[in-house]
Amino acid sequence: MSDNGTPITSPGTAAQRSAADRTQLQTIVIRFVRHRPAMISLFLLVVIAGFAFLGPLFWKWDHTVSSDILSNQPPGGDHPLGTSSAGHDVLGQLMRGAQQTLKVALTVSLSATAFGSLWGATAGYFGGRTDAIMMRIVDVFLIVPPLVAVAALSGNTSGGTTWATIAVIIALFSWAQIARVVRGVVLSLREQEFVEAAKASGASAPWIIIRHLLPNAAGPIIVAATLLVAIAILMEAGLSFLQFGIQLPDISLGQMIGEARTAVSTRPWTFYPPGVLLVLICLTINFIGDGLRDALDPKQTRVRR
Amino acid sequence: MLVYTVRRILGAIPVLVLASLLTFVMIDVSGDPLAELRMQTPAPTEEVIQQESERLYLDRSMPERYWLWITGVGGNGDIGLLQGEFGPSTQGQQYEIGPAIAERLWTTLRLVGIAMMLALGLAIIAGCVSAMRQYSKLDYTLTFIGFLCLAMPTFWLAGIVQASGVELNQLVGGQVFNTIGDGRYNAEGQPLWDQFANAFAHMALPTLVLMLTSFAQWSRYQRTSMLEVLNSDYVRLARAKGLRNKTVIRRHALRTALIPLTTVFALGVAGIIDGAILTETVFQWRGLGDFFITAVENNDSYALMGWLLLSGVLVILANLIADLLYGVLDPRIRYE
Numbered sequence: 215m216s217d218n219g220t221p222i223t224s225p226g227t228a229a230q231r232s233a234a235d236r237t238q239l240q241t242i243v244i245r246f247v248r249h250r251p252a253m254i255s256l257f258l259l260v261v262i263a264g265f266a267f268l269g270p271l272f273w274k275w276d277h278t279v280s281s282d283i284l285s286n287q288p289p290g291g292d293h294p295l296g297t298s299s300a301g302h303d304v305l306g307q308l309m310r311g312a313q314q315t316l317k318v319a320l321t322v323s324l325s326a327t328a329f330g331s332l333w334g335a336t337a338g339y340f341g342g343r344t345d346a347i348m349m350r351i352v353d354v355f356l357i358v359p360p361l362v363a364v365a366a367l368s369g370n371t372s373g374g375t376t377w378a379t380i381a382v383i384i385a386l387f388s389w390a391q392i393a394r395v396v397r398g399v400v401l402s403l404r405e406q407e408f409v410e411a412a413k414a415s416g417a418s419a420p421w422i423i424i425r426h427l428l429p430n431a432a433g434p435i436i437v438a439a440t441l442l443v444a445i446a447i448l449m450e451a452g453l454s455f456l457q458f459g460i461q462l463p464d465i466s467l468g469q470m471i472g473e474a475r476t477a478v479s480t481r482p483w484t485f486y487p488p489g490v491l492l493v494l495i496c497l498t499i500n501f502i503g504d505g506l507r508d509a510l511d512p513k514q515t516r517v518r519r
Numbered sequence: 520m521l522v523y524t525v526r527r528i529l530g531a532i533p534v535l536v537l538a539s540l541l542t543f544v545m546i547d548v549s550g551d552p553l554a555e556l557r558m559q560t561p562a563p564t565e566e567v568i569q570q571e572s573e574r575l576y577l578d579r580s581m582p583e584r585y586w587l588w589i590t591g592v593g594g595n596g597d598i599g600l601l602q603g604e605f606g607p608s609t610q611g612q613q614y615e616i617g618p619a620i621a622e623r624l625w626t627t628l629r630l631v632g633i634a635m636m637l638a639l640g641l642a643i644i645a646g647c648v649s650a651m652r653q654y655s656k657l658d659y660t661l662t663f664i665g666f667l668c669l670a671m672p673t674f675w676l677a678g679i680v681q682a683s684g685v686e687l688n689q690l691v692g693g694q695v696f697n698t699i700g701d702g703r704y705n706a707e708g709q710p711l712w713d714q715f716a717n718a719f720a721h722m723a724l725p726t727l728v729l730m731l732t733s734f735a736q737w738s739r740y741q742r743t744s745m746l747e748v749l750n751s752d753y754v755r756l757a758r759a760k761g762l763r764n765k766t767v768i769r770r771h772a773l774r775t776a777l778i779p780l781t782t783v784f785a786l787g788v789a790g791i792i793d794g795a796i797l798t799e800t801v802f803q804w805r806g807l808g809d810f811f812i813t814a815v816e817n818n819d820s821y822a823l824m825g826w827l828l829l830s831g832v833l834v835i836l837a838n839l840i841a842d843l844l845y846g847v848l849d850p851r852i853r854y855e
Contacts, residue, residue, distance in 0.1 A: 223720065233726035354538045356786075357834045358827055361793035363542065366815055366823045367549045448672055452797055455674045456812060471675050478682035496670030 217513055245509040252505020257496035262495055266312035276306045289483050296483035298473070302465075303384045308487055310370055311467040314377050314460055315405075315447055315495070321381035322388060322446035327439040330392025335423045335431070337393070338400030349397065355390035361449055363387050365458045377466075380459055384449050395438045401432040433510035440503035445494045520846070527842065531835045535828070552577065552609050552818045575607050575821075588824065598821070599661060600828075606821030611811070616822045619810060626701050627806040630722065631795050633796075634729035639784065641734045646741025647773065650749060661738070668735040673794045677728045677801035684724050685852045697721045701804040725798045732786050733791050740783045745776040778849050785841035789834050 236244075247253060257404035262278050270276060289296040289304075296304050367383050368375050403409065404427065428435070451468030453459035455475075460466045467488040474484035525727075552575055556563060576584050576598065586592075588606055591599015598606040605616035645665070649658045684698040702721035748754060749772055757771045758764075799808035807826065814822035 274646060350534060350537065354541055355532050357534065357538055357789065357831045358542060358791040359789040359796075359830050359834070362796065362811060362830065363827065365546075366542070366827065367545055418623075444670065451672045452674065452793065455672075455797065456800065458815060468672065468674075471672070471678065475674070475678050478678055479685065485678065488676075489672065492672050492675065493667070493670045497666060500666055 217359060234501060236261045242509045246505050249508055250503035251501045255501035255505070258494065259498040259502065262312060262491070263316060266309055266316055269309040270306070270313070276303075276310065293503075296481070298484050299477070299481065304484055304487060307465050307470055308467075308491060311465045311470050311488060312491055312495070314464065314466045315450060315468075315492070318377050318381045318384065318450045318466075319443045319446040319461075321378070322385045323439050323443045324451075325381075326385040326389040326442060326446075327392050327435060330389035330479055331396040331428060331431070331435050333389065334393035334396030334398075335427050338397040339371070339404055339419065339423055339427060341401075341404075345397075349367050349394075352390045352393050354393075355387060357409055358387070360384075360387040362509070364449065365453055365456055368453065368458050375459065376462055377460055380450060380453065381446075384446055384453075388446060388449075392438050392442065395434055396428075396431055399434050400427050403427055403430055408420070437507045440499060440506055444499040444503070447492065447496055447499075468493070520843070524839070524843065527839050531839070535831055535835065536738065538831050539589075539824065539828055540585065543588065543824055544581065546820050547581055547821055552820050554818055555609065574612070575609065588821070593755060605825040608822055609817050609819045610822075616819075616825050619822075619827055620807070623805060623807050623810050624829075626829075627795055627799065627808065630725055630729065630799070630804075630806070631791055633722070634733065635788075635791055637726065638730045638734040639737065639780075641730065641738035642741050643773075643777070643780070645734070645738040647745050647768070647776070649738070650741040650745035650776075651768070652748060662742075665738050667734040668731050669739075671732055673728065673732045674797040674801050676732060677725070677798050680724050680728050683800060692799075694720070696724050698724060701799075701802075701806060725802045725804070728798050728801075729791065729794050732794055733787065736787060737780060737783060741776065741780055744779040745772065748772045748776040758822050774848060778845065781841045781844045785834075787839040788837040789830070792830050792833065823831045 280402060293306055298304060298307070333348065333352070337345045337352075364380075364383050364387055367386075368380060408423060409426060412426050417425075450459060451471070454466045454468030455472040457469070457472060460469060462469075470488035471485065471492075474481065474488075478485045551557075553568060553572060556568060557570055572578055576587060579587065587598055589600055591602040591604055597602050603617065605620070608614040609618050645661050649661045652658050676697055681698045682810075684696045686700070688695055697720045702719065754767060754772050757767045762771075795806070796808035796811060799806045800812065803809075807829075810822070811826050814826065
């Protein structure tokens with residue numbers, strides 16, 4: 215965020231003018247905290263993350279098949295969410311599944327955002343021919359339906375598809391969106407005085423991009439990165455559902471739905487919980503993204519890309 | 520307009536070539552088309568593997584193979600896009616990729632096209648209603664439904680809808696909606712009305728699913744842009760002139776507010792194709808989704824390439840249509 219001493223050139227917000235003694239970061243935090251859906255979502259997401267990462271430490275069953283588990287048990291008693299047809303504890307699977315899903319999504323979001331924003335900022339800063347070529351490459355990644363491309367790649371790599379492989383492949387097809395957003399922002403930023411001042415004082419292009427342009431584009435980047443988490447979750451789920459994602463005995467939420475798909479009416483307890491959890495995670499992340507957008511964007515009219 | 524269209528199509532060719540090169544290299548690096556054959560028991564002789572590898576042109580280098588895939592010069596006549604051949608398949612010598620895609624294309628395009636039109640309509644209505652009644656209960660409800668659909672995994676919703684369809688059928692005691700299969704050949708040769716009813720019964724539920732998961736992102740754009748237009752000076756002027764509300768909305772506000780949607784619409788097409796694959800899988804259609812999944816399972820590189828190329832062409836076409844629509848909607852834009 216821009217509280218690191220770089221001159222704040224984005225137009226001062228109304229809140230800032232009325233309370234000049236607040237830093238920009240404080241203003242943003244206050245505005246985010248006031249966004250009630252976003253705060254509730256943040257709380258829920260933390261609870262879900264705790265369930266996914268800390269839950270397995272406390273729960274006696276994990277996601278693997280155990281001979282002590284009777285298969286096809288409806289919820290109740292020893293297994294609050296029932297058991298699967300193969301003899302998994304659904305609650306244990308749910309924890310592990312959510313954990314893998316979140317790990318994939320966070321890795322995708324971080325790596326794709328880092329690469330995409332560098333790419334987009336470079337294209338936008340240099341402009342002209344460099345920009346044209348770099349953005350053509352972005353176009354190439356945007357015209358292939360991402361899920362299909364990812365499935366083709368990961369389904370082909372026979373065996374050994376761990377969550378990390380899946381994350382890398384999904385990231386490969388998601389950075390282009392970020393690059394597009396960041397380029398748009400940088401195109402307008404680079405015309406402003408502070409960039410000219412930096413150039414005049416002899417700053418190199420990489421320095422200007424990393425020290426001046428990217429911090430000032432932090433708002434849109436953070437919002438896009440948040441939304442990418444939700445997109446990556448749905449993509450991983452779709453992939454696992456088609457059985458080209460995380461492989462058994464490991465489990466993800468999408469895979470759980472895929473396994474239970476033929477038993478919606480006979481064993482609903484295996485079908486509904488992973489879906490509800492997926493929807494809940496994506497919903498909270500989208501609301502948080504919405505809250506961040508409102509908090510970070512002084513004009514609040516920017517159309518979402 | 521015609522010159523512009525031609526120029527755009529010509530401009531799309533390098534992107535398409537680059538995209539095909541990229542996917543070709545990645546698919547080539549990531550998998551071994553002969554993996555299945557090598558795993559067979561009893562193990563096939565070296566000769567058989569050699570033969571298969573030659574049939575699939577795997578004995579040539581990757582750049583050579585890409586060139587062959589595009590032009591077909593120096594091949595056995597079963598490869599070369601410019602000659603209308605998609606290449607040999609790992610799924611046996613009788614399996615021809617081109618005709619297989621063509622057979623299934625209509626099934627999938629029908630689903631994607633209808634769902635997209637309905638989703639667009641729904642998005643425009645929901646977005647405009649939300650904007651006209653900003654911060655009302657209706658607005659909040661529609662926004663929440665939008666968020667919910669945005670967060671919904673397509674295949675999960677499809678599963679729920681399918682199960683509900685089955686229950687409805689049981690409740691009524693007859694077949695209201697078909698929950699399995701695309702039913703393309705079910706009513707062949709029967710009167711037109713029966714064909715239509717058959718198609719409707721098979722398509723209703725999948726289309727509903729795809730529509731619901733696609734409309735949300737568009738309706739949010741529509742709401743934003745409609746709000747912006749409704750608060751603009753010229754709409755206020757139109758109201759001040761004493762025009763009826765209906766006229767203001769239809770003639771002045773809506774037309775302008777549709778402009779941003781045309782660009783977003785094209786961006787969403789790739790996503791809808793993804794959604795169609797998942798939906799088709801749940802409802803067990805014999806469409807391009809099924810074609811694609813079998814291709815991945817069989818490490819069928821040329822089939823995958825054909826598929827990806829086709830979807831690339833579809834997305835580029837959608838972009839072109841969007842740009843032309845842009846010109847129709849926005850009189851400030853002229854394509855010379």
